[in-house]
Amino acid sequence: MKPYKELDKEELLALKAELDRKYKEYQDMGLKLDMSRGKPSAEQLDLSMGMMDVLNSSTDLKCEEGIDCRNYGCLDGIQEAKELLAAIMEVPTENIIIYGNSSLNVMFDTVSRSMTHGVMGHTPWCKLDRVKFLCPSPGYDRHFTITEYFGIEMIAVPMTPEGPDMDMVEKLVSEDDAIKGIWCVPKYSNPQGITYSDETVRRFARLKPAAEDFRIYWDNAYTVHHLYDDKQDHLIEILEECEKAGNPDMVYKFSSTSKITFPGSGVAAIAASKNNLVEIRKALTVQTIGHDKLNQLRHVRFFKNLDGITAHMKKHADIMRPKFEAVLDILDRELSGLEIGSWIKPRGGYFISFDSMDGCAKDIVKKAKEAGVVMTGAGATYPYGKDPHDSNIRIAPSYPTLEEIVTAAELFTLCVKLSSVEKLLADMK
Amino acid sequence: MKPYKELDKEELLALKAELDRKYKEYQDMGLKLDMSRGKPSAEQLDLSMGMMDVLNSSTDLKCEEGIDCRNYGCLDGIQEAKELLAAIMEVPTENIIIYGNSSLNVMFDTVSRSMTHGVMGHTPWCKLDRVKFLCPSPGYDRHFTITEYFGIEMIAVPMTPEGPDMDMVEKLVSEDDAIKGIWCVPKYSNPQGITYSDETVRRFARLKPAAEDFRIYWDNAYTVHHLYDDKQDHLIEILEECEKAGNPDMVYKFSSTSKITFPGSGVAAIAASKNNLVEIRKALTVQTIGHDKLNQLRHVRFFKNLDGITAHMKKHADIMRPKFEAVLDILDRELSGLEIGSWIKPRGGYFISFDSMDGCAKDIVKKAKEAGVVMTGAGATYPYGKDPHDSNIRIAPSYPTLEEIVTAAELFTLCVKLSSVEKLLADMK
Numbered sequence: 033m034k035p036y037k038e039l040d041k042e043e044l045l046a047l048k049a050e051l052d053r054k055y056k057e058y059q060d061m062g063l064k065l066d067m068s069r070g071k072p073s074a075e076q077l078d079l080s081m082g083m084m085d086v087l088n089s090s091t092d093l094k095c096e097e098g099i100d101c102r103n104y105g106c107l108d109g110i111q112e113a114k115e116l117l118a119a120i121m122e123v124p125t126e127n128i129i130i131y132g133n134s135s136l137n138v139m140f141d142t143v144s145r146s147m148t149h150g151v152m153g154h155t156p157w158c159k160l161d162r163v164k165f166l167c168p169s170p171g172y173d174r175h176f177t178i179t180e181y182f183g184i185e186m187i188a189v190p191m192t193p194e195g196p197d198m199d200m201v202e203k204l205v206s207e208d209d210a211i212k213g214i215w216c217v218p219k220y221s222n223p224q225g226i227t228y229s230d231e232t233v234r235r236f237a238r239l240k241p242a243a244e245d246f247r248i249y250w251d252n253a254y255t256v257h258h259l260y261d262d263k264q265d266h267l268i269e270i271l272e273e274c275e276k277a278g279n280p281d282m283v284y285k286f287s288s289t290s291k292i293t294f295p296g297s298g299v300a301a302i303a304a305s306k307n308n309l310v311e312i313r314k315a316l317t318v319q320t321i322g323h324d325k326l327n328q329l330r331h332v333r334f335f336k337n338l339d340g341i342t343a344h345m346k347k348h349a350d351i352m353r354p355k356f357e358a359v360l361d362i363l364d365r366e367l368s369g370l371e372i373g374s375w376i377k378p379r380g381g382y383f384i385s386f387d388s389m390d391g392c393a394k395d396i397v398k399k400a401k402e403a404g405v406v407m408t409g410a411g412a413t414y415p416y417g418k419d420p421h422d423s424n425i426r427i428a429p430s431y432p433t434l435e436e437i438v439t440a441a442e443l444f445t446l447c448v449k450l451s452s453v454e455k456l457l458a459d460m461k
Numbered sequence: 462m463k464p465y466k467e468l469d470k471e472e473l474l475a476l477k478a479e480l481d482r483k484y485k486e487y488q489d490m491g492l493k494l495d496m497s498r499g500k501p502s503a504e505q506l507d508l509s510m511g512m513m514d515v516l517n518s519s520t521d522l523k524c525e526e527g528i529d530c531r532n533y534g535c536l537d538g539i540q541e542a543k544e545l546l547a548a549i550m551e552v553p554t555e556n557i558i559i560y561g562n563s564s565l566n567v568m569f570d571t572v573s574r575s576m577t578h579g580v581m582g583h584t585p586w587c588k589l590d591r592v593k594f595l596c597p598s599p600g601y602d603r604h605f606t607i608t609e610y611f612g613i614e615m616i617a618v619p620m621t622p623e624g625p626d627m628d629m630v631e632k633l634v635s636e637d638d639a640i641k642g643i644w645c646v647p648k649y650s651n652p653q654g655i656t657y658s659d660e661t662v663r664r665f666a667r668l669k670p671a672a673e674d675f676r677i678y679w680d681n682a683y684t685v686h687h688l689y690d691d692k693q694d695h696l697i698e699i700l701e702e703c704e705k706a707g708n709p710d711m712v713y714k715f716s717s718t719s720k721i722t723f724p725g726s727g728v729a730a731i732a733a734s735k736n737n738l739v740e741i742r743k744a745l746t747v748q749t750i751g752h753d754k755l756n757q758l759r760h761v762r763f764f765k766n767l768d769g770i771t772a773h774m775k776k777h778a779d780i781m782r783p784k785f786e787a788v789l790d791i792l793d794r795e796l797s798g799l800e801i802g803s804w805i806k807p808r809g810g811y812f813i814s815f816d817s818m819d820g821c822a823k824d825i826v827k828k829a830k831e832a833g834v835v836m837t838g839a840g841a842t843y844p845y846g847k848d849p850h851d852s853n854i855r856i857a858p859s860y861p862t863l864e865e866i867v868t869a870a871e872l873f874t875l876c877v878k879l880s881s882v883e884k885l886l887a888d889m890k
Contacts, residue, residue, distance in 0.1 A: 071533050077531045084520065101726075158577060294755065296755065320563050320569070324561075
């Protein structure tokens with residue numbers, strides 16, 4: 033099929049009529065599908081059901097250090113949970129603090145603490161006139177919501193196939209001491225599935241920020257979330273790189289087991305330099321007496337070690353891979369050569385990122401919704417929900433069944449076509 | 462025995478020699494006991510072991526609304542957990558938000574949110590020159606630690622047998638719009654075990670604060686923590702009283718199952734007016750996707766309803782009562798009539814509050830420690846850790862065994878005697 037932009041008005045009108053008819057058929061199907069959030073499917077959750085049995089009323093609920101996990105105490109996590117999360121996060125155990133059920137909450141608390149108490153002795157951000165964050169975009173909407181909530185000015189930085197545009201990051205960070213942070217999802221990024229190149233990570237580690245309290249918010253949410261055994265991305269370890277570059281305190285690394293076990297009931301952690309951890313513990317000791325140690329113990333007893341995690345993630349991949357491939361096959365089959373959209377084939381993570389013709393994303397998402405398929409809101413992948421090109425759409429294939437995914441993806445490509453034709457016709461006027 | 466202050470120098474010296482000898486005997490015993498924190502004993506924790514079995518790999522993990530508790534979502538808690546906590550907290554279910562494992566964390570977050578975002582549209586506290594809290598004292602050290610951490614000025618308010626000195630509270634709150642809150646443990650208070658009288662609660666509800674963003678921080682930690690079946694304190698419900706008094710938004714009520722099930726792995730909640738909850742949810746939706754719903758479900762399946770809680774708390778009381786009575790008996794036996802200390806017999810809660818002669822508390826705690834019994838640091842029950850009379854000591858009898866409690870309490874009374882004699886002798890010089 034030839035590119036849509038080469039079609040003349042008559043051809044476009046004929047095409048639109050046919051697409052309208054097909055779209056109507058979908059509307060009549062009464063679909064109710066959700067491709068909006070990176071939620072594991074029930075089948076994936078079933079993989080962790082064994083975790084519900086490892087602790088019971090006849091189990092020894094003491095951790096290796098002999099602490100009764102039922103009682104108060106153990107502020108920063110039980111040792112064996114630190115070891116497990118350290119292995120997942122590829123850092124030494126002493127660089128870990130274990131948190132509650134959500135790394136999002138840890139990131140929120142980190143920004144909140146910086147607002148009220150500053151970072152390692154520096155002025156609390158709430159006392160400053162302006163605080164800014166760099167936001168590689170498209171990116172994770174919930175990151176942007178946190179910074180927006182705290183009134184932090186967000187500056188979008190374009191993504192490249194290697195990660196954020198590092199020329200821009202280096203320039204901005206070195207020139208403006210109001211820039212206090214950057215949000216990163218460095219591996220199988222949300223939503224593009226891009227893994228930062230070695231050079232990108234090293235340029236991050238070598239940053240010379242104008243603000244001494246600048247921190248890289250390194251949300252390594254998908255570190256073990258591969259889709260393939262043989263084709264896996266590798267991300268070099270940022271804490272070590274920062275240390276080597278003489279910037280040991282410049283990064284906070286976040287992760288959790290949310291998309292490994294149960295999203296509502298996982299274990300989250302932060303990894304950072306000892307100086308950072310000393311400061312974080314000072315706040316933590318005021319905030320809580322300790323997180324849920326039984327749930328930490330439950331995770332460790334279930335997985336035992338990183339090998340347990342790796343074997344488990346292969347099972348996740350076996351469920352996720354066909355869904356990703358189904359979507360990608362349909363995008364290929366329906367849209368290749370039409371020049372009305374582009375997409376990236378990820379090797380892991382939870383999303384496929386689609387870029388439509390400029391000015392079509394909102395309309396595509398609206399059309400999909402009106403035929404019963406909910407996508408992530410267009411624009412959500414940009415700061416303030418404003419995609420300057422109105423082109424990026426995040427596709428989340430994990431939650432629906434394979435059969436539903438096929439239907440949803442087919443409808444989606446139809447919406448892309450329809451919206452593109454309408455745009456081209458409108459542009460002719 | 463006659464009061465120590467009626468003894469002459471010679472009698473005091475003879476007494477001191479005898480007490481020194483006994484104290485040395487304790488030191489030689491190599492004790493290692495902890496009466497410092499309100500931690501349940503292992504025997505109490507065993508009462509909840511059945512909770513470890515209610516969810517397993519063959520259990521239906523959907524809540525009543527049909528939500529899969531393993532997955533993301535359900536920001537403010539599953540309905541049946543709201544119902545259970547609402548019953549414990551004596552408020553309508555719609556006034557509840559369920560949190561994570563710790564009410565301390567909820568209180569911290571509430572103050573933190575007020576710092577960065579203000580209360581219901583009012584100026585964020587971090588933008589104000591001065592923010593003050595009233596601190597009924599003696600009180601809970603971790604409350605004071607939160608306000609101190611945020612640089613909030615703390616004003617101690619004396620406690621009476623009816624609760625805080627309400628004349629003082631009313632006067633201060635109505636005159637000074639920098640006063641934004643008051644910390645209360647209204648039932649079986651920490652450390653005195655005092656329950657606020659009906660009149661005190663009503664005077665709270667009728668407060669006319671100068672600051673519209675003034676809130677009562679009502680930490681109802683011990684609402685079902687009675688020691689007796691027949692002698693129970695009753696606290697009237699503050700949300701309802703505030704509503705009746707035309708101050709519906711003036712109170713945040715906190716509670717948790719920490720000292721009902723497992724302190725590290727309980728379920729916490731906040732209860733407040735709908736206006737307050739709307740605001741809290743706005744922050745919560747940025748902070749997290751939801752708390753641990755499986756743990757919520759675990760609690761509900763184990764207890765079923767308030768009757769389950771009540772029956773369970775009787776078992777706790779059966780373990781706690783003998784420990785409290787042992788301490789109280791020893792205080793009576795060893796110290797009655799000496800006029801060197803006073804104490805309150807609580808009907809519930811976790812503590813016995815002891816007041817020594819002025820200027821002796823730090824020394825008594827030090828002496829106990831040097832003979833192997835750790836008490837809560839003297840002064841901890843006052844803002845900034847500064848007890849103006851150096852007289853209040855919090856005794857926490859829950860954690861050690863009954864046998865250990867007896868030894869610890871006997872040593873404690875010996876330290877009280879010794880410290881008092883030394884003080885009286887020093888005052889003679």
